[in-house]
Amino acid sequence: MFDMFQNWDDQNKQADEARGEGSPSSATGSNSASIGYYNPKKTIVLSVGGSLFFDDKPKTAHIAKFCETVNDLIKGGFAFVLVVGGGQVARTYQASAKSLGANNFEMDEVGISVTKSNVLLFTYNIENAWKDVLQDVKMARKVLSFGRTPVFAGNMPGQTTDAVAASIAEYLQCDFCNLSNVDGIYASDPAVHPGTKMFEELTHTKMLSLVKAIASKPGAHTFVDVHAANILWRSKVRSFFINGSDLTNFKACIRGEQFKGTIVQTASASEEKEDEED
């Protein structure tokens, strides 16, 4: 009984904070020191590919190592928004839903539910994680200003968690980092075409053309979906595409050191114009 009320109290404190009614210093969680403001220069939205941490079941040890790295980076002054994908578990559930008669919308709902369960696992190990899976993109800023890590999953049928993450980065005007099981953005799928070239740097317009060209091929698997790419493009969100299984490389990327992967950025309006004319 006591535990039940303890949980109730904690959840209420979170809700009060979210409504701006609680004092940030009363935040729950073991690493809940409030920074009291939001610093876009030190904030990165992480779009974590489900395939990195989930096969037919969660890769718990990998999740723990990843969370440890995130905790270190937070202690080093960085802040994150975490969005986690569905991976193979989502596909397995969706296939089952399909054979039981679910339509496309309903299969998306199943996928969204799986992404919610997936991201929850990370909240148990990231020391200052917000304990509720958020829906409203605008909540990210509030939760960050409490010195906590906001967590998101899928939220709208017909899109992917990459699009959710891109929208958050667009709203917060901060960087976007896509963690997948490939090293960066390639001219074509490296699993199908070994030896294909990896781009170290792309402009937003080139990135968007590439996504559209790859997506137009049957059975294509793009590095982000077209909806997410469009959002990153229209707001020129600086974006990093790296392999999330190499945590040393992940740390280097976040710290602004040399890293393996692709950076998408547009330095100036003239660069954008030149690109569009190509």
Ligand code: UTP
């Ligand atoms: P993912 O974002 O994981 O899609 O969402 P994905 O392309 O399978 O990516 P990874 O590489 O495994 O992470 C899983 C499924 O959940 C549904 C979609 O059906 C998607 O394919 N979903 C997710 C939505 O309908 N809306 C969302 O906002 C997110």
